[in-house]
Amino acid sequence: MHYIILVLKDALSLLLHPSRELIGVVVLSMLVSGGGLIAAAIAGLPLAAFLAFSTRFAHLRTVTVHLLNTFMGMPPVVAGLALYLLLSRSGPFGVLGLLYTPSIMALAQFLLALPLVAALSHSAMVAVRPEVILAARSLGASPFQRVRTVIYEARYGIIAGLMAGFGRVMAEVGAVIIVGGNIKGYTRTMTTAIALETDKGDFELAIALGILLLAISLVMNFSMYFFQRKGKYQ
Amino acid sequence: MSLSLRIEDLRKSYARPVLGGINYQFMPDRVYALMGPNGAGKSTLFRLLALLEKPDHGRVIYENGPVDILDDMNLRRRITLLLPESGLFNTTVLANAAYGLRLRGVGRAEAKRLAVEALASVGLEHKADQRALTLSSGESQRLALARAIAIRPEVFFLDEPTASLDPENREIIEEALLSMRGRTGIILSTHDRTQAEKLGDVILMLKDGKLSEEG
Numbered sequence: 001m002h003y004i005i006l007v008l009k010d011a012l013s014l015l016l017h018p019s020r021e022l023i024g025v026v027v028l029s030m031l032v033s034g035g036g037l038i039a040a041a042i043a044g045l046p047l048a049a050f051l052a053f054s055t056r057f058a059h060l061r062t063v064t065v066h067l068l069n070t071f072m073g074m075p076p077v078v079a080g081l082a083l084y085l086l087l088s089r090s091g092p093f094g095v096l097g098l099l100y101t102p103s104i105m106a107l108a109q110f111l112l113a114l115p116l117v118a119a120l121s122h123s124a125m126v127a128v129r130p131e132v133i134l135a136a137r138s139l140g141a142s143p144f145q146r147v148r149t150v151i152y153e154a155r156y157g158i159i160a161g162l163m164a165g166f167g168r169v170m171a172e173v174g175a176v177i178i179v180g181g182n183i184k185g186y187t188r189t190m191t192t193a194i195a196l197e198t199d200k201g202d203f204e205l206a207i208a209l210g211i212l213l214l215a216i217s218l219v220m221n222f223s224m225y226f227f228q229r230k231g232k233y234q
Numbered sequence: 235m236s237l238s239l240r241i242e243d244l245r246k247s248y249a250r251p252v253l254g255g256i257n258y259q260f261m262p263d264r265v266y267a268l269m270g271p272n273g274a275g276k277s278t279l280f281r282l283l284a285l286l287e288k289p290d291h292g293r294v295i296y297e298n299g300p301v302d303i304l305d306d307m308n309l310r311r312r313i314t315l316l317l318p319e320s321g322l323f324n325t326t327v328l329a330n331a332a333y334g335l336r337l338r339g340v341g342r343a344e345a346k347r348l349a350v351e352a353l354a355s356v357g358l359e360h361k362a363d364q365r366a367l368t369l370s371s372g373e374s375q376r377l378a379l380a381r382a383i384a385i386r387p388e389v390f391f392l393d394e395p396t397a398s399l400d401p402e403n404r405e406i407i408e409e410a411l412l413s414m415r416g417r418t419g420i421i422l423s424t425h426d427r428t429q430a431e432k433l434g435d436v437i438l439m440l441k442d443g444k445l446s447e448e449g
């Protein structure tokens with residue numbers, strides 16, 4: 001017990017006087033996770049809208065929805081393994097030399113967040129009540145305005161999808177450790193650093209990063225809570 | 235000046251035939267009360283007339299003077315259908331009332347002014363800032379009406395506008411409609427003969443896929 005308190009104290013002082021290494025790790029995490037998530041939103045929201053609103057390519061849309069739902073549950077290490085095989089020196093894309101770079105970590109995050117963001121926003125969009133859509137049309141909404149209205153009506157579900165994506169990329173270890181290699185000062189993120197430091201028995205940095213991760217998650221959850229409450233009944 | 239509306243040999247089937255070749259000429263600025271048993275096809279007819287659904291056969295023709303109006307979106311913006319389910323947006327009461335105006339590119343301030351005016355005509359102006367989904371069902375139906383009134387339709391279809399409302403809410407809606415009479419073509423469906431006689435210049439009966447005028 002005494003030991004844990006000591007370590008906690010060290011962790012807190014590390015947070016108050018962060019080392020260059022700690023800052024680097026946090027910044028890289030944010031860039032890799034944030035970049036992957038933003039890319040997933042940029043690709044995922046139009047994809048969801050296409051799946052929800054297009055009246056063409058019915059089979060393709062059904063297959064895509066099933067694929068998204070399947071990949072939503074894909075274990076990150078499997079995604080990491082697949083990317084590794086594609087990008088390793090002897091793999092088909094080995095010449096690009098992307099393995100063990102932050103770019104490929106962001107790509108991994110993108111691939112993990114995309115199904116979540118797209119599938120959850122899609123289900124939020126198709127859940128908008130048909131009488132609301134009919135009302136929009138009968139009030140004179142053009143096809144484009146109708147889509148805009150449905151997306152607006154689905155906003156809370158879409159935000160929930162983005163939050164789920166955020167949760168996934170922030171918690172992600174398996175894929176980024178495989179494709180990033182956990183190289184100190186270059187591809188080491190908060191989660192991979194925790195894994196390594198714990199392995200070495202150096203708990204101060206691990207705990208400091210853990211506290212930070214929790215704090216970030218807490219802030220995000222509170223923002224979401226207030227956003228959603230605004231939309232509910234007052 | 236409002237639109238006149240003619241339908242020619244209108245047919246629609248789902249699993250079985252609903253409308254079996256309807257012809258009718260609606261006159262501008264009159265009030266028509268449409269009656270008929272459950273499942274007769276009143277709501278179906280409304281969706282065709284409001285250009286929300288296509289008939290299997292036949293035509294819905296709007297005319298303003300001698301020229302047929304061809305541009306669909308423009309035309310659709312001059313008419314509206316009030317649905318039996320209010321279908322309110324998850325925004326404020328005011329934003330709901332302003333929706334159709336904003337769609338038409340009316341500026342924020344002007345849209346607000348007109349929306350408040352429409353809300354006042356159904357007695358909801360004091361609820362402008364409330365979330366629409368917190369309204370009671372009578373208030374919801376009144377808001378749906380205000381939302382449609384705000385866009386000043388030239389032909390206004392109302393599918394059972396007072397179904398399941400208490401006498402007070404029914405009265406408010408009937409008054410709002412009466413105040414539009416003569417300026418707007420109104421076609422409303424109802425199961426209430428007293429209401430049909432009170433509001434309608436002409437009573438129409440839809441039965442067995444056919445439309446007929448009553449005395």
Ligand SMILES: Nc1ncnc2c1ncn2[C@@H]1O[C@H](COP(=O)(O)OP(=O)(O)OP(=O)(O)O)[C@@H](O)[C@H]1O
Pocket residue numbers: 248249252270271272273274275276277278279
């Ligand atoms: N989208 C649809 N798909 C299949 N059948 C439909 C559809 N819309 C209407 N119908 C059928 O068409 C018939 C007419 O329905 P409609 O809603 O137009 O009747 P109504 O006169 O409005 O009845 P009510 O007085 O009960 O509102 C019904 O038998 C209904 O089941």
Ligand SMILES: [Mg+2]
Pocket residue numbers: 276277278393
């Ligand atoms: Mg009906």
